[in-house]
Amino acid sequence: MFRSCLRGEIAAADTAVKTSLAELPDGPYFSVASYLDSSSLCRTDASCRVLNMLNRTNIGPWRSLGTQIFAGLALEHDGLFERLPEATRGGACANKVARVDWKGRVGRFRKEMRSFADPFSGSEITSIEEADEIAYFRCRLCTDMLQESSVPTMGRYIEVEVMMNPNNLSMAVVDFEEGGCSSVTFSPDTGAVIRESKVQESPRKVEGAYIQTLPVVPAGRAFHGFMGLYLLNGHLAFFRRSAGKSEDDKLGPWETTGFVSNLSWAEGQRLTPCLAFRDRGDYRVRISNVGTAPPMKMELPIGSKLNTDQGWSKFDWEGADAEVEQD
Secondary structure (H helix, E strand, O other): OHHHHHHHHHHHHHHHHHHHHHHOOHHHHHHHHOOOOHHHHHHHHHHOHHHHHHHOOOOOHHHHHHHHHOOOEEEOOOEOOOOOOHHHOOHHHHHHHHHOOHHHHHHHHHHHOOOEOOOOOOOEEEEEOOOOEEEEEOEEEEHHHHOOOOOOOOEEEEEEEEEEOOOOEEEEEEOHHHOOOEEEEEEOOOOEEEEEEEEEOOOOEEEEEEEEOOOOOOOOOOOOEEEEEEEEOOEEEEEEEEOOOOOOOOOOOOEEEEEEEEOOOOOOOEEEEEEEEOOOEEEEEEEEEEEOOOOOOOOOOOOOHHHOOOOOEEEEEEOOEEEEEEO
8 A cells, every 4th residue: 555655656756847847947957957068968868858858959958068069169061060051040941940959960070070071081090192191170260269258268279199100290270261371380290380371372482480399309200199289369389299219118298389379370260270291101190189178288378479470480482492581
């Protein structure tokens, strides 16, 4: 008798909870759910059909979480996380907006942010067929969003692990997507940062400058380890963590160039990270991190410190000719 009554009370309470969750106004549940990470949201989805449905709505936590995770980032072809596909926006198709799979979109963005664009695919490159090949990332850095006054300390960090490297490779960020012709490149072998801008196509003429911020890695072996770039408040810094001469050697400490450049060289508001390979051959390089925090604590640049060319050596070249000038 007692057990029968107890089971009835539990069933009634369960029904009341489900009914109340389904009938809650927009605020309370979504406010609570906004504090959950992706793992917790997945558990919530699995625990209750009603919560699963609420989580996936346009005002639900999956959309909010994706907006936070990918703030300041865009994806090749897809753009910003919150930008809906054309088929789900406006006019007669507006009713389809409710069927956007925000949880699936979070998962796809998370995967493809760590992938290379065509002709490469996935997060790892194992072979380069042509010398001087460029491998562009699918992610984009949205400089306008990252410099909004509402998020003055929002930074973005992108990291690559180099496990096999027959010769030389560099990490760069370019402004080509919006019609620019400039780049900033970090060479982990030499420790130098190079800034270049094409000012004439034919005959080809390039203006640039470089700065030596880190020592050259020990001779005798191509760079192996980690390298990364960090964009914060409109300023760029690069990082490296080198292995020794032998593949069995342990990784050394992290090193950084510090904030070496602002974005005065860039055209438009979208920057594309990429890797530049000197020679063809077998490589093993993967995108290991697209996040917000660099491996070392960085102090914000003060005032207009980076708005000068102090410490940079200028160079101009046309065809095979080059001139270098020390500032």
